[in-house]
């Protein structure tokens with residue numbers, strides 16, 4: 001058998017959201033921080049992201065991670081998040097998948113009943129606390145990078161929907177957030193396609209009308225991801241919503257094309273951005289839990305730990321917890337005669 005790549009990946013999911021974790025076969029990534037390594041990967045080996053996420057090895061709802069040596073001396077491991085249209089600087093579901101894989105495969109020693117570790121994401125170092133029993137990671141909690149609101153309740157012209165009210169907030173990724181009622185959509189699983197179309201149109205509009213940059217790293221621009229939010233159905237939760245992870249460019253001339261896939265989890269960075277908005281509106285205080293539900297009913301528990309400042313922005317330090325599971329181990333290969341070294345997309349499920 002001939003091969004130009006052989007990648008070992010532990011397949012995992014966090015509350016339903018697929019997060020493939022590459023544990024072997026990555027090239028050496030140069031850089032003085034995991035952020036720089038991420039940019040090196042993007043510039044020199046973006047084919048790996050495309051190979052692992054597109055067909056025939058991937059699907060529109062899949063995320064992929066590479067475990068890399070950390071650069072921050074205090075960190076136990078680093079990870080780079082690969083998504084369909086971007087390298088996410090931070091990701092809640094992926095941090096949970098990475099932690100579960102690191103501990104359950106022995107890359108980082110598991111200590112029961114609680115393992116604490118520090119992970120260097122491109123957006124910064126996060127403190128992780130994993131509850132473990134009998135070799136299994138039962139729950140992963142982490143303190144996220146600070147979250148803040150750049151624009152609160154501003155008018156946004158969305159193609160096909162008119163002027164809506166939306167907010168732009170950072171939670172580790174840049175989000176545009178609006179009430180689902182602005183679109184007349186209930187963000188339940190069966191309305192997934194309608195939710196994706198509305199969110200992708202909104203994200204496209206927000207990127208044009210409210211471009212934003214992170215004050216500490218101007219290379220982190222957005223918004224790159226959107227969510228619609230709604231009151232809870234499950235009385236054990238505080239809210240729910242749908243987040244669309246883009247899988248291709250939105251084209252206003254083809255508004256029916258599905259250019260994203262819903263996050264199957266409640267989205268960790270999205271929950272943190274949402275908590276920053278709720279805090280800015282006086283609807284969520286420090287120390288209060290916020291249990292957010294996904295369209296498939298899975299939950300993340302968020303909390304505002306304390307208040308801080310990011311540049312000129314008032315910010316929250318959020319924590320988040322959820323569960324992850326390993327679903328398989330795969331050796332992915334690329335034969336030099338394979339006509340699709342960067343995978344492919346097709347309009348039936350990729351827009």
Ligand SMILES: O=C(O)[C@H]1NCC[C@@H]1O
Pocket residue numbers: 017063088090091092093094173245263265266267268269270
């Ligand atoms: O949990 C999160 O933050 C994410 N899930 C997929 C898209 C985001 O990175």
